[in-house]
Amino acid sequence: MTCSERSRVLRWRLGWLPGGKPKECIFHPYHNWSRRHAFDCLHVHHRLYLPRSIEDPISFLLNLLPLHKPRPTASHSWFTLWPILCTILHELDYYFHDECPPPPVDPGVKLLNWLSK
Template identity: 50%
Template sequence: MLNLTKLPTMTEKAQLLQAQFLLRSLNLPLDTLLSRLLPHVRLSSSNSNWYRLSKSSLWRQCQATADSITRRSIRQMSLKLRNETLARHRAAPSHTLLTHCRPTVCIDPILWLPMTQCERSRCLRWRLGWLPSDYSTVCPLHPNRSLTKSHAIQCLRMHHRLMMLETIDDPLSFLLNLLPTRRPKPTSKGTPWTIRWPATCTILFELDFLQH
């Protein structure tokens, strides 16, 4: 769940550093050794590390789209590629938790918005699929049912309490995805949260209670 913290994978980070190295090598003073060697190492016949690094998807995308490559354009392209990768993963049936997270790469506000430690813990555990934790726990209110996420949504009447349409599969995740990604301004936009945020915290508290 690196997407919660906007952290790249090791491969993505390596490609970013490689692209920055290639950019630096293209802007070296003319009397440096690497600058003198560039006409040779840029050829495919040289079989050089420089040539191999230039075949990374990030560097090729930067070359294809930007007139002049800069550190800024490299970072922007890297973020664009990470968003595309996230979209592919969200579309895959094996990433069910990811489909309920935000569709773009950003720091999830549940990590930094003001709330108590317990509330943040419950929000994170809901995101990570740890609350409810596993399918072996029985719902104390319905002893013949397992405390799964779908049962918890029905059992705690989340749609009704959060004032969400029944067509939304996971109303709690849907609401968490609507939390502001920047510090909210004192406008009327924050008004709906005065009702829904306490309801969200109460639902997660009850769910935590049912699980234990």
């Protein structure tokens, strides 16, 4: 993981992303950023191919991250999901700070390189 990806993952896990203070969504001015609103606003369930019955899809996937290098067959889905997850956290970080995010450069490539070796 790059430093910025690690920072976003840690801030999500600590509850600091989207942020502790109520702040209006730049897309929906009558809604404040919250985890639940972020899931709807950024279409997280759809983008991660997860059912809506999973309450927190980002934490759900972070809990599934391998602690040790898995077999190639067990790591196959991460090649699809990890770049999407990194992009969602990247967008959320920028949107919460009222900025349009630049396209992320090779999101999640370090983890994917580790999994493919």
